[in-house]
Amino acid sequence: MHFSSEKRLDDDVVEREFTLGEIPGILWTPAAMSPDAAPAPLILIGHPPLGLGRMYPRLAGRARHYVAEYGFAAATIELPGCGVRPRWAAAEQARADLRRALESGGAVGGEIIDALILPLVDRAVPEWRAALDELLALPGIGGPVGYEGGVISIGVRLAVVEPRIVAAGLFAGSLVPAAMFEEARRVTVPLHVLLQWDDEGNDRQAALDLFDALGSREKTLHANLGGHTGVPQFELDTGARFFARHLNADRAESGTTSAKP
Incomplete structure (x- = not known):
């Protein structure tokens, strides 16, 4: 991991870019x-495949809230084939097929969803895990780890295969391959799921079915009226409190955290 820039923001948060x-x-x-404080818990912040540059304002807003208000560390990485990363022909074709299906007004078929999402999950999850290896080796960061955001299928896969993730906040706002429902049944970590009821790009019933399939004994669904970008501001703090309950449990027992309850 190579750090290329560092700046101190006005809310006593340090932002560093890395590769x-x-x-x-x-x-x-x-x-x-x-150096005497317990290592900070870490939240991995997921996002749709639109590029870090385009997503930066929303990602930074969430991250800065977690850091400034709750004492967490937060990190994100660019998804394969997005932003400044090399183009990926199969992904470009799948996105084009999706656009044509949506423009025609027809249903998005399972083959398009599989081609769009499954290869992305297969490539992205090992990269998230490699980034996690490096992040947890940094001074002052020691876990436990949470994951929040989308693509929801990436979050599901990570929750299944990555034992260092102890809680996940999932955003129901992307197409879900049928194969992910079987993986969802293997998820056991506590979950906080956000659903925008009128999300123009989301199959609401598929999102509800996926929530039903998730195997966690502790799972909460927050559904709000509005489109994809209309998530109420209060949900940011609701999600942060969810992570505070689960990521700060060990530190709270030892009296080493001042995070909000």
């Missing part, structure tokens, strides 16, 4: 990290 091989990423940490 992991060819993968760009951003890390946000508290400006004051005492």
